[in-house]
Amino acid sequence: MENSNVFTLAGVSYVIQNTPILTGITLDIRSGEHWALMGPSGAGKSTLLRLFNSLISPTSGAIRFHGQPLESTDVGRLRKRVGMLFQEAVLVNGSVRDNLTLPRQWVRPVPEYAEEQLTEALERVGLTPGHLTTQARSLSGGEKQRVALARVLLNEPEVLLLDEPTASLDPPLARKILRLIADLQRELNLTVIRVSHHPDLVRSFAGQVLFLDKGRIVEQGPIVLLDQPRTQDFSRFLREAQA
């Protein structure tokens, strides 16, 4: 499956209440790639991300997942294979263990996670087994994101969608979490699609970049585009983001 297309988008548009949010998106995402979606606020980055795990469906155009039309895949299974982290980590009331074992409640027969799986998931994201009994609400912002990441990883995804999960964290902590994600990507051969505003963070971790403006792709390609933007819009965006 190396270098095969995980996602293929052909002429994808998304309109809500007569307002176009995305227009004519055509894009190939290959296995193991790390994409950074960039663009000003309201460019449609989060909307594009939500299309990948079918939290929304395109108004027109086609999305294929491993060559299969997205609408013909089992949505529950798709969402497990395409995990997502949001800007704010939403944890349910209860302990870290309750949060990690949450997804198994929806599967019949109920799978039993071995204790080692839970502790391994926590250690993978830089937490300790002692955190299992900690109440979720008493965790810091960074710890919450780590628990949310561990929870997604327990689903054994092949794609990770990141909707600025480090936006509310201070820069050193954000960098730490992104480093962790980059390590996990290599270790688990994950495909990562991530919304980001910071060129520095994109340069450090991503391999491909896509610049959206007003719902349209302005530029897409390898990370060197950050140093050699082809359009004025992207160039201006990068200047402003770095300022």
Next chain:
Amino acid sequence: MTQSFYSLSWTDVFASMVLVLFSIGLLRWWKIGLEKTLIIGTLRTFVQLSAMGYILTYFFGQRHWLFMVGLVSLMILVASYEGYRRQKTALHIPHYFIIITGVLTLTVILVLGSVLTFILHVQPWYYPYAMIPIAGMIIGNALNTTSLTVNRFVGELEHREAEIDMLLSLGAPPRAAIHDAIRESVKAALLPTVNSMMMVGLVQLPGVMTGQILSGIDPLIAVRYQIMIMYMWVTASTMTNILVLALVYRQFFTPRQQLRCDLLRRS
């Protein structure tokens, strides 16, 4: 025991209006600004209930089951329309009128049917003196709590949008993703009824029982009626709330298990 202890003439009813005049005086003194509304309310109470008295007298004189079934169906339709109209959030929920009418009909059939047949053993089952007031109580109470539940449910969806998206993104089916929203909505709507069951008889006597005692019924008989009515209320409310939400929540999801944010934005 059915003879009235204190028969109330129309002159007595007019005399009771003096109490309202006293309230109007108080409102005026404190410049609350509610006098006009209260006067209209007082007159409407008089006119509507008097008219209802005459209408009920006519209905109670009818002896055909089809007439009674038609009447209860009309009550359900009027109540459903009122419930639909008074909720601005519900106007955007697809099929809401059909849902509420269907659920109210089912509740009336099951609860009213059980009360008339197995509890009161009314003969014939459509005996208007039993059927009409009990149907009215079931429909009115179920409708009020349902309005509260649906309003609260829409509010919970708006408040929990991020949580619901997170749960869906982890592979949760819609029912699991909105379980907390449903639980909070049903609790909020049913708590007043359940609390009134806790407090009934301790502080205040319920209206039905007071009315029966005033009209000369043995208090022990009146309490039995009241207990049955309380059980009937809570059953009808629980049933309607759960069934309405079980059908309403589906309207907020697409077949691809996506939360329909467009409905929330319009609410």
